[in-house]
Amino acid sequence: MPSSLSPSQIPTDGAVPWQEHRRPRRRRRETRRHPLRRRRRRLRFPLAAVRLAEPPPRGIRVGLPVPRAVPVPGAHAETVLPPALPAAVAGQAHKGDAGEAAGEEEGGGRDDRGGERGEREAAAAGLDKNFGYGKNFGAKYEVGKEVGRGHFGNTCSARVKKGDLKGQVVAVKTIPKAKMTTPISIEDVRREVKILKALSGHKNLVKFYDACEDALNVYIVMELCEGGELLDRILSRGGRYTEDDAKLIVTQILSIVAFCHLQGVVHRDLKPENFLFSTSDENAPMKLIDFGLSDFIRPDERLNDIVGSAYYVAPEVLHRSYSMEADIWSIGVITYILLCGSRPFWARTESGIFRSVLRADPNFDDSPWPTISPEAKDFVKRLLNKDYRKRMTAAQALTHPWLRDEHRQIPLDIVIYKLVKAYIRSTPLKHAALKALSKALTEDELLYLRSQFKLLEPNKEGRISLQNFRMALMQNATDAMQVSKVPDILNLMEPLSSKSMDFEDFCAAAVSPYHLEALEGWEQIASTAFEYFEREGSRVVTVEELAQEMNLSPIILWSKTGSETQMASSIFLDIQNTYTA
Structure with a gap:
């Protein structure tokens, strides 16, 4: 099993652990590895790590038989920790893992x-x-x-x-x-x-x-990348990056991950050790390596095999139902480390790490977080949302205020295809609700939608059809996209072959209520949307009906000061006038 850190090595006040005072008898302090350098073995569990009370959604790839669940005290779901890791399934040899040669954890040696x-x-x-x-x-x-x-x-x-x-x-x-x-x-x-x-x-x-x-x-x-690992660069800077330098790193990570996701590839083992610098130059580009745990995936597919590295694994991976959002969580962990020099989820054992990932929240109170910008903290929080539906996509994260650069090219986002496909196949009531919601979007959210609409290359009238979606996908295609069958989603968007969308229609189709619900200003956005309902509507819609259509809790749709009845009486929808076929 991996060696454990002593309690004295656990950061409690934001101090850098290896700089803390030690008792004189700890003579080997100089040779102790930095906590970030202590590596956990990669996971490759075909078995379940967490058995939920409800059955997994359809589309999950079937793995090996699920073991009997062992309840973890205090868990919200019936949790079973992954079995002890046999050496044969701990993961594959990866990369130039410079550094693993110098210190595999106990149990990780060759035999x-x-x-x-x-x-x-x-x-x-x-x-x-x-x-x-x-x-x-x-x-x-x-x-x-x-x-x-x-x-x-x-x-x-x-x-x-x-x-x-x-x-x-x-x-x-x-x-x-x-x-x-x-x-x-x-x-x-x-x-x-x-x-x-x-x-x-x-x-x-x-x-x-x-x-x-x-x-x-x-x-x-x-x-051959000769510049060393990102982890080495972090340690050489005393454990953390400045915000400006961290932005350069995170932007590169998001760019390559957005590219992989568009091609239908989920990496599943994103961590600082898997990013190498091409040269030792300070401004050398980073390269993503080690696809030993990666897989092809369609936009609507869910995976269920538990893989990755414990510190960076997403909650839904432990719940054995996940997709590309798991990579976004890992990027959130990396960003957290870049900004403060410690891991957001820590424990002395792998099972303890899993409990922390499932139940604990990252610490944003200790030093240096009070000195870090609100935009940076909001960025990390939106990536480390335990509800995967509320996380930003990689392309969307590039438009976040913390990283925003008007000269940067935003990549095409495959999630847009998924949302538009769902929109054109949804009910008229949902069309109307989403259209009203799209009218209440702030400039920050519209920036992302404008960038995606521009990539679809609308015609002179500012409209797009199925052909625009097809051409945009083909312009960005690699062989991986064909293997993962990403273009198959176009078959489910066939109604657009004889219709077209302007930007207003596109915003209604491509907006995600889950992403908006994660915003601090969600209540204001919802309140503004309700005003559109009231002004344009001619039919009373109950809170429960609207919440069900938008897959949200009814309590979120209540007014800050009004009751459910008052809110319901103020929501009016003119479905005939606002429905877009």
Whole structure:
């Protein structure tokens, strides 16, 4: 099991733990690893971590049988903590994990005898370890020094001996076949290579060059990033970044994650260790690496296998029903660390970390948070919302006031397609309610919608149709988008083939009440929307009816000073006048 931190190492007052006074007998203080450097093993649980009182939604991918639940005192849901992590399922070797070589936590070391045993078990199980990759690794590459080590292998530099890249120094990730003891571990390797091959064209994505194999190993050849991990940069700055410097980092992270999500790829293991700088230059671009736990996903799909790293795992992952929003949570954790130098969810054991993720709230009271801007705190809070529906998307986060830059290109957001698809298939009452809500949006929310509408390239009359949605998707497509079947969502938007939308219609279709409900000014937005209902309406709509249509609690729709009856009597909708077919 991973080693534990002593209570004295737990930040309680915002002080940097490794700078606190120690008793003289702690002579090895200088060699102790910074708490941020103490790594937890990556998780790869096909089993459930949390069994909810209600069955999971349709569309969840079926995993292995669910174990009996072990209640956790005080939990709101019936919680079962993940089983102890066997070495064979702890996750894949990833990247140049520079730093894991220097200090795997207890239980994370290599065991050649275990590898031999695993190979015998795999052979007995009849596992196919022939990946179909090139067999000429030795003829093409001259391996150099080791630059990192992960749980299941290592990464070395290598010089290309022939071909288009002749003479270039690359990174070679070596994954021993002896460690592939289950069908899941084999499939993880296949999928990692498939994703790296399919994704291309983003400056913050590590370049993939080649994949080879021999009888013993699989070799993944990639761009060599020599600038070190983001985690190393954080530690070199004393544990935290300034706000301005943190913005530059977070912007790059959001940009590449928005790109992956548009292509239908969810990373599932975002953390500072998985972002490398291309060079040692202070302004060098970052590269996202390690797609060993990543997966293809459609916009409406939910995943249920529990993967990731404990400190960065989202609550819904532990509830085994999640989608792209889980990556957004991880970005929130990274941003929190960048700004204050400590983790938002901490415990001495992995099970304790899971409890904290599920039940605790991040601390925004201790130093340095009082000196951090309200915009930065709001940004982090909106990413670390335990209700995944209320989190910003990666593209939307780039328009947040903390990061806003009028010269920055905002990427196309796949969630827009999901919302528009739902809108054109919803009831007239919901059309009317969302249209009134869209009229009450503030300039901050409209900025994001304008950027998305512009990417759809409306015609001279300022209108868009299904063809605009199709062309925008194809202009941003990579091979990964075809594998993940993201374009299939266009088939569900067929009613737009004979209709069109102006910007007002688009705002009604693309607004998310859940995202608005997470805003501090939500009550004012709702109140303004009610005024539109009252002014334009000719039919009384009850609070319960409106709340059901908008998937919100009726209590949220009450006036600050009025009763439910008074509120209901003031809500009028002219469905015929406001409905857009």
